[in-house]
Amino acid sequence: MKKKLSIIDIANSLNISKTTVSFILNGRAREKRISEELVDRVLKYVKEVGYKPNSLAKSLRTGKSNIIGLLVQDISNNFFASIARQIEDRAYKNGYKIIYSSTDNDTQKTQEMIAMFRDRHVDGYIIVPPEGIEEDISALIKDGLPVVLFDRYLPNVKTDYVVVDNLFSTYNATRYLIDKGRKNIAFITFTNQQTQMLDRLEGYKKAVVESKLKTNIKEIDFYPEEKLIAEPILAFLNEHKETDAILFGNNYLGTCGLKVIRKLGIKVPDQLALISFDDTVVFELCNPPVTAISQPIDDIADQVITILLNRLNSSAQNDPKQHITLPTTLTIRESTN
Structure with missing residues (x-):
């Protein structure tokens, strides 16, 4: 050699x-x-x-690696992939490279990735945090490393974050279904205490209760394997045949749910109206196309990388933390006609 x-x-x-x-x-x-x-x-x-x-040796000499660590739940998911791509482009134009990984919403894996990024002396972190990661992120902040969260935040950790108005988004979508005459509206979500999912659940419940209808909530444990998501959706639909509309908590649940609905031969929207949080090209190409809550991907990416680049500028390190909430758009398609 x-x-x-x-x-x-x-x-x-x-x-x-x-x-x-x-x-x-x-x-x-x-x-x-x-x-x-x-x-x-x-x-x-x-x-x-x-x-x-040797980039590592250089970072030890200069105190900068010009590398940003990006941790998302699943880089293959269209929502996270699109944001990651735009962050990467902006970072590169400003002299930074990105190293990223999927966490699968797993706390231990996230901790291991943060440790690896620390070993690489990355200058800043952009993280979609799973539950139980508060101490690790607090330690980064304590050591003077800038951290920007997106998609969700940690209520007990003081850091910058960029999210969307999850509560109003699902409230608005549920109201739309109610206004279309749907009376047995189900909400299928993941079982967790993350802020974005709690707010989405709260928005659904608020709209249903205001209309004096009954809530029908199905919580599913998160697994990367699609089969383990599809099985409880199948069981739920077989048990609740009166359901005439479903709001899915994110696009992973939505795409799994679509396959189950097709397998059961349920007619959309005649028998069942559908809306999913997080738009994706899959929903647009379905027959019929699926109504979705579209997140402002361009704005999210722009806000996240702008905040981090500002934090990496020493003059902005001690500025007040930024908490940015962006609006979504309900993209109406034929699944709710």
């Missing part, structure tokens, strides 16, 4: 000091009054031998 060149190897080959090589490679040649001739000689040699600096 070919030995990886170091700054010392370059210095020895050119018969100059390693300090001089370091200054040139770190863009400090003019500051240190190193001649242009020597700078050209070092850079030409570096190009010829294909030298690549």
Whole structure:
């Protein structure tokens, strides 16, 4: 295996000091009054031998890695993938690279990813937090590392976050179903205490109670395996045949639910009206297309990366925490006609 060149190897080959090589490679040649001739000689040699600096060692010297850590629930989910892509583009234009991972909403995995990012000396964190991660995020903040949460927040952790108005979104969607004459409206959601899901549940309940209808809530444990989501939805629909409308708590539940509904031969919207939180191209291409609560992906991504880039600027580190709530749009399609 070919030995990886170091700054010392370059210095020895050119018969100059390693300090001089370091200054040139770190863009400090003019500051240190190193001649242009020597700078050209070092850079030409570096190009010829294909030298690549050790990014970890550089971060230890400079205190910056120019890397941002991004942790989302599932990078294959259209909502998170679209936001991650836009964050990556903005970060790159500002001199930062992104390393990211899916957490599967798993606390231990998230803790392990945060530890890995710490080892890489990332400069800032963008996190979609699972339950039970409060201490780890508080430790990052205590150590002076900027953290921006999105999609949900942690009530007991003082940090920046960007969310949507989840409560009004499901209230508005449920009211729409009621106004269309639906009287047995079910809400299918995940079993957890995360802020976004609690607010979505609260919005549904508020609309149903105001209309003096009965709530019908199905909570499902989260699993990455689609089969384990589909089975309880199937059992619920078989047990509650009076249901004439369903509001799904997110697009993962919505896509799983669509497959179950098709399997049962239920006619949409004649027998069952459907709305899902989080729009996706799947809903648009379905037959019939599915009404969805569309989140402002562009605005979310822009707000998140703007806040973090500002925090990475030392002059903004001590500014008050930003709590941003954005509106959603109810995109009406044929599943609720």
